[in-house]
Amino acid sequence: MSVSTEFFVMSAAELPTVFPGWLPVRPEAFTREVVNPFTGKTSVVKTWLPAVDPPVSAAETRVPEFGNVARRAFHRIDHVKLGQLLLIMSGGDFKTRIEQLARPALIAPAESEETGLHRIDDEFATALAGLDGSRLAKTAVEWAQTEEMRRDRFTVAHCETVLCDLAKLAQQAQGSQQGLYFYWSL
Numbered sequence: 001m002s003v004s005t006e007f008f009v010m011s012a013a014e015l016p017t018v019f020p021g022w023l024p025v026r027p028e029a030f031t032r033e034v035v036n037p038f039t040g041k042t043s044v045v046k047t048w049l050p051a052v053d054p055p056v057s058a059a060e061t062r063v064p065e066f067g068n069v070a071r072r073a074f075h076r077i078d079h080v081k082l083g084q085l086l087l088i089m090s091g092g093d094f095k096t097r098i099e100q101l102a103r104p105a106l107i108a109p110a111e112s113e114e115t116g117l118h119r120i121d122d123e124f125a126t127a128l129a130g131l132d133g134s135r136l137a138k139t140a141v142e143w144a145q146t147e148e149m150r151r152d153r154f155t156v157a158h159c160e161t162v163l164c165d166l167a168k169l170a171q172q173a174q175g176s177q178q179g180l181y182f183y184w185s186l
Contacts (some may be wrong), residue, residue, distance in 0.1 A: 003078045005184045006064075007120075007166060008071035009173045015106055015181075017036070018064045019117060023050035031102070046099070049108045064183060070172055072165040075155035076152045078184065079118075082158035084146045085163075088139060089127040100124070105181055120170070120180040128163075136163050 007078045010018070029046040036043065083098040099132040131139060140159040143149055149159065
């Protein structure tokens with residue numbers, strides 16, 4: 001099974017037109033302790049919950065219809081690969097970068113574990129928008145060398161294509177004062 005990801009530019013006010021019935025998100029994540037049944041170790045898990053209760057007859061999540069929205073689709077670009085990219089571009093630690101990408105923009109009414117909608121935050125969007133020439137090429141080389149990209153056989157050329165497209169979308173988002181979002185599905 002592979003993840004398919006749509007990156008797109010849109011205002012937050014327009015999201016409900018493309019994602020009808022999706023629910024707003026609580027301002028803070030719900031945290032709980034869980035015990036790994038295989039290792040017995042306890043860890044803290046963060047879960048984002050809807051700010052409102054889903055309707056009793058929550059509709060099955062359907063594929064959004066983007067229409068003429070500026071967007072680009074990729075296969076096998078997931079949170080972990082994006083976290084690695086953000087780490088390469090802005091530094092920090094991996095756990096923080098993954099958490100930066102984890103908060104959903106909206107939650108599917110059926111709360112499916114097979115789809116999600118997230119906003120690329122301003123820090124990441126600014127870094128993407130600033131990619132050009134040698135900086136883009138250098139970033140593509142570093143990203144292609146990560147374990148996740150090598151495991152999925154991403155080449156430097158493929159990474160450059162993805163980065164070029166993401167940079168254009170980020171520039172458009174900044175120029176139009178809209179958000180850069182990504183919708184993923186399994």
